[in-house]
Amino acid sequence: MALHLHDTATRTTREFTPITPGKASIYVCGATVQGVPHIGHMRGGLNFDVLRRWLTRGGLDVALVRNVTDIDDKILTKAAGAGRPWWEWAATHERAFQEAYALLGCLPASVEPRATGHITQMVALMDRLIEGGHAYAADGNVYFSVASFPDYGALSGQKPDECQQGEDSASGKRDARDFTLWKAAKPGEPSWPTPWGDGRPGWHLECSAMAGAYLGAEFDIHGGGIDLIFPHHENEVAQSRAAGDGFARYWLHNAWVTMSGEKMAKSLGNTVSIPEMLRRVRAQELRYYLVGPHYRSNIEYSEEALGEAEKAYQRVESFIGKVTARTGAVELGELPPGFTTAMDDDLATPSALAEVHNAVRAGNRALDSGDDAQARAFAAATRSMMDVFGLDPLAWSDSTSDSGLHAALDDLVGGLLAERQSARAERDFARADAIRDRLLGAGVTVEDTPDGPKWTLKDE
Numbered sequence: 001m002a003l004h005l006h007d008t009a010t011r012t013t014r015e016f017t018p019i020t021p022g023k024a025s026i027y028v029c030g031a032t033v034q035g036v037p038h039i040g041h042m043r044g045g046l047n048f049d050v051l052r053r054w055l056t057r058g059g060l061d062v063a064l065v066r067n068v069t070d071i072d073d074k075i076l077t078k079a080a081g082a083g084r085p086w087w088e089w090a091a092t093h094e095r096a097f098q099e100a101y102a103l104l105g106c107l108p109a110s111v112e113p114r115a116t117g118h119i120t121q122m123v124a125l126m127d128r129l130i131e132g133g134h135a136y137a138a139d140g141n142v143y144f145s146v147a148s149f150p151d152y153g154a155l156s157g158q159k160p161d162e163c164q165q166g167e168d169s170a171s172g173k174r175d176a177r178d179f180t181l182w183k184a185a186k187p188g189e190p191s192w193p194t195p196w197g198d199g200r201p202g203w204h205l206e207c208s209a210m211a212g213a214y215l216g217a218e219f220d221i222h223g224g225g226i227d228l229i230f231p232h233h234e235n236e237v238a239q240s241r242a243a244g245d246g247f248a249r250y251w252l253h254n255a256w257v258t259m260s261g262e263k264m265a266k267s268l269g270n271t272v273s274i275p276e277m278l279r280r281v282r283a284q285e286l287r288y289y290l291v292g293p294h295y296r297s298n299i300e301y302s303e304e305a306l307g308e309a310e311k312a313y314q315r316v317e318s319f320i321g322k323v324t325a326r327t328g329a330v331e332l333g334e335l336p337p338g339f340t341t342a343m344d345d346d347l348a349t350p351s352a353l354a355e356v357h358n359a360v361r362a363g364n365r366a367l368d369s370g371d372d373a374q375a376r377a378f379a380a381a382t383r384s385m386m387d388v389f390g391l392d393p394l395a396w397s398d399s400t401s402d403s404g405l406h407a408a409l410d411d412l413v414g415g416l417l418a419e420r421q422s423a424r425a426e427r428d429f430a431r432a433d434a435i436r437d438r439l440l441g442a443g444v445t446v447e448d449t450p451d452g453p454k455w456t457l458k459d460e
Helices: 039-057 073-082 086-103 121-129 203-215 225-240 284-290 303-327 337-344 349-369 372-387 393-425 429-441
Strands: 004-007 012-015 023-028 061-064 135-138 143-144 180-183 198-203 218-225 247-254 255-259 444-449 452-457
Touching: 004 225, 004 247, 012 284, 023 203, 039 061, 039 086, 039 218, 039 247, 039 255, 039 452, 073 086, 121 135, 121 143, 121 180, 121 203, 121 225, 135 349, 135 429, 143 225, 180 225, 198 203, 203 218, 203 247, 218 225, 225 247, 225 393, 284 303, 284 393, 303 349, 303 372, 303 393, 337 349, 337 372, 349 372, 372 429, 393 429, 393 444, 393 452, 429 444
Parallel strands: 023 061, 023 218, 218 247
Antiparallel strands: 004 012, 135 143, 143 180, 180 198, 444 452
16 A cells, blocks of 8 residues: 545645655644644654654655744744743744654754744745735735635635634735735844835745755645644645646644643643653653654643653563663664555554554563564564664663663752742742852752753763
């Protein structure tokens, strides 16, 4: 069975055929770097990392572009509230996202373009749209004319006459359905020059410009969370195709991580940050928890479900460890047909993981019966399957002890930092300074930030 993927645009699961034989191109909407990443943010990155690994296993050379939105209303508001420059706030949290991706085993993106680095491409795209009668300038803003694009709403199923862009009322709109490509400069906000006046990009414009810059006028797959289908992805399709580009041939959308039935989001106050999670479980266990469910199914967060995922991963890890200890190093083996069939069926990860655990159970029986050769064969297949998920236990083994030590140290240092915060609240600055000096003497540097105290080892 060839790989089939569920395409949001056609509402069908159809065979994946890349534009260029032997290559695959993917654009994934990345983070708006307004704060510390949480597991809801990471789910999409991990889902598309698994897709990339599966395409690579199928022999394709994969280019994956994951953008960074580093200018946005939320970034400006949060930076101003913290008394920090917007660019420094964005850069700080961009690094936090990059660290989280790396900690959870995501392969580096082929490129991670920033919105602010592609103003030239955005201006060129707006110029094409205005020239073609699909956009217009008014009072320093530039708007896309929804009425000019007959296929508007096809991706999301929205009826154009009923759609709401969710934008603040703005000056000069000809039609309430129109959306903003370029925002006129406001006092105190960053801006860039354009032929229509100084300002900053609208959210939707960024992705079309960056996708075109790195993947060309037409590419294979566009990915993101289901919350982006409308208006973000609908508007991307409209502006890109109105400008004459074919844009994405397949649209893939991952579901949410929810808590009490609500999408995990900072605005709802129901997020679980990556640093907090990695104090509870190892990175590979958290990755297992997030990639195990089907990418189009919601994950309802609970401690119980996280604990089950932790134990499931440890059963795989234990089996590989026992076989390695008894028979020596185990190489990657052949993928079982059932695993391949599952992954080719729209990345059916629950069925694929069932194949993993079938192999683990069979391998443990072989170990118990003394059939080391059979146990090695099952271990080789298990390693290969887990490698597709980015979860091969032996690939993580070098970092496991460091991760565990870091988590333990974080607990110890966290206790001292809490004591220091308490001392500062009580204005006992002598005790607070003594705690800081004690940590410094142990090689732990403390930085006080608006997000709370952060610690690092001197040699990190």
